[in-house]
Amino acid sequence: MPETDSPQRPLPLPDPLSEPFWAAARRHELHMQKCESCGRLAYPPEIACRACGGGRLAFTPVSGRATLHSWTVLHDPPSPGFRDRLPVILAVVELEEQERLLMSSNLIGIAPEDLRIGLPLEALFEDVTDDCTLVQFGPTER
């Protein structure tokens, strides 16, 4: 049963490519694919490396440390499940392991007026249902 108020946000339906990513999130770990040929990290999961064309990509843990690349603030719900989460901050974060390793997420625990490019962030894990954990980001704890 969903633990949040109904109606629910759209939840990811894992597929063979994405299942390891979401499985790691359920363990409160952030994993990214790494190309075994060139070492480039990839997100979202890819079938072949978009840098070198290599076909062997294995999931590996990353730190979850990131900086704020950009954001937008929505005051209207993008779908009904966001009605009790407004205003919602939609963010693009850049993970520290690699330039332009970008991830779309939400920011929690910070107000829109306190945002700036480069703000240090860390991954947070929100258990939405028994079998779904979303990756969120918040300001780095000092």
Next chain:
Amino acid sequence: MWDYRDKVAIAGVGYSKLERRSDQTLAALTLEACDAALADAGLLRSDLDGIATSPSMPRYGGKKGVDEGIDVVTPWYLASLLGVTSDVQWIGSTNGMVTQSLIDGAMAIIAGLCDHVLVYRALHVPDGRYVNFESTHAVGTDQYLAPYGFSMPPAWAAVVLRRYFELYGYDRADFAHYVANNRANAQRNPNAYWRGKTITAGDYLGARMIADPMSILDCDIPVDGCCALILTSTERTRHLRQPPALLTGFAASAYQGAGGTPMNLEDMWDGAKDVARRLWDATGLSPADVDAAQLYDGFSVLVLTWLEGMGFCRDGEGLAFLREGHGDLGGRLPVNTGGGALGEGRLHGMTQLAEAVAQVTDRAGKRQVPGAARSLATISNGLAKSTAFLFSRDG
């Protein structure tokens, strides 16, 4: 150098009426636009031997059907509507942008396969709210976006505009002149949806926010309607009704961004610069040769990334350029002289193409850039499926 420079031309342009929600079927609107384009060129339906489009529906929101003639008009169906099924030598259909179809159509003429190719974009606004993500399951690339609320293109574009503002110290007030002036251009364009509705800088600053800092006036308006172009060889065009707009060169992008977000500023610049390099290589020309730039504006921020990516301004300087009026009619580089998609309505780049044709054939009326010899049209966001075309005046 591209061997086929200036060998293919646009011979006719046609629009249906553009309405928010038409009481006519999409098929009827498509026929209206196609017949208008044929009449413009002085051709008959039976002269057509090639038809191409990208018949896709927008992915997000509303009641999405794929009913032929209602939600989409495929080129196979259009051939029968036009009664030219047995005349057609070649049909093109892409899953990218309609501008890929224009490239395909030009190649069909270069190859000698076709004499007269119709390229059209028909778009229908489905019932319902455009931005809602209605499923509780997000699959495919949506699974990395929709759970966080990134379920609509305006939100993707908003993070690009936000980063641009933050990096270069701009805010929405800096964009107000361009948006208001662009709507003024639309007032001079009889095809534009927004004809009769000017906006002021104050209207822009007070507009309803969709995805902060992007307001409703930073988004094109979805319309029911169609725009069609007739392509033929430049030689053949000279015997037709209208002066030709010569296709001097084109470039298409297969540049994939970083992933993780559908749009980001740096990748859009890189993609646009990649397109620019190939367009200028193919044509032997440069930004200094362009008299009017029709830059894709499904969202206002795309005007900036194209303006900079194509080499008209340095990164971060495009908004100051527009704010100072250099993109106005009479400015150093008139931009979106017909009102673009923001002022004409959403036709996925057809507005940019049609306006470029109008400018180099002296058919832009009150918005004509005097003597415009070359006009650029860029489409999409610089990433894969984006395209750029350079049209030239004949002679």
